Ligand SMILES: Nc1ncnc2c1ncn2[C@@H]1O[C@H](COP(=O)(O)OP(=O)(O)OP(=O)(O)O)[C@@H](O)[C@H]1O
């Protein structure tokens with residue numbers, strides 16, 4: 006069942022160039038995508054193609070100078086900014102790309118506990134910390150006292166304890182140990198298996214393919230293709246778009262073959 010739908014989304018930024026002249030920089034154009042309960046949708050594409058902005062549009066946390074058009078619906082209901090605020094961190098959780106999303110003035114244990122809804126907050130936080138190999142003392146620390154990897158594990162923990170129906174994970178794993186990456190990805194899979202819809206934005210296509218159901222390929226603010234994971238095999242002949250084939254063939258196990266001018 007489709008739980009979250011993005012219809013015809015466009016996002017642009019007004020920029021002031023010399024003097025008071027204004028230009029519009031369109032970063033997402035007429036984008037359509039849907040998240041299905043029980044499924045992981047991996048989102049891949051070059052840096053700057055608009056993946057994080059899509060995540061922020063869904064959460065309702067785009068910067069103030071962004072202009073949007075189109076519609077996002079959650080559970081059949083249009084997401085107004087008020088509704089987004091109500092659902093954020095509860096029904097729809099974000100694992101942000103940057104660790105700067107942690108509140109610098111709040112101990113990380115409290116941050117994680119504040120996103121627990123349906124169970125004992127302290128217990129849930131302690132369990133999730135154990136799962137991600139964060140020592141008990143870490144709960145009493147402030148974000149500046151954490152290493153980058155620890156901060157990332159705290160961010161993943163926050164989404165994991167939220168009990169959300171939709172998890173948007175924006176590059177959740179860079180800088181983490183292999184074991185922790187695997188643990189986090191398996192957790193996303195578990196979430197989906199329990200009926201949650203997961204959007205996993207990642208540069209690590211190889212890992213994403215291991216757990217995803219479908220892959221959406223981004224290019225300059227649009228979705229070129231949404232392909233089932235099964236189509237990423239062999240020479241990628243079942244992939245429809247040349248750019249998707251190029252991404253696939255560029256992976257190490259496929260000889261790093263890059264097709265020139267494939268767009
Ligand atoms: N606040 C902003 N003002 C103006 N332009 C912006 C702003 N935020 C993002 N952009 C532009 O929007 C485009 C898409 O950015 P976005 O962060 O969504 O890319 P991304 O696909 O997530 O990249 P990455 O893989 O590097 O995280 C970029 O060209 C970026 O320069």
Ligand code: NI
Pocket residue numbers: 056057058102175
């Ligand atoms: Ni990004």
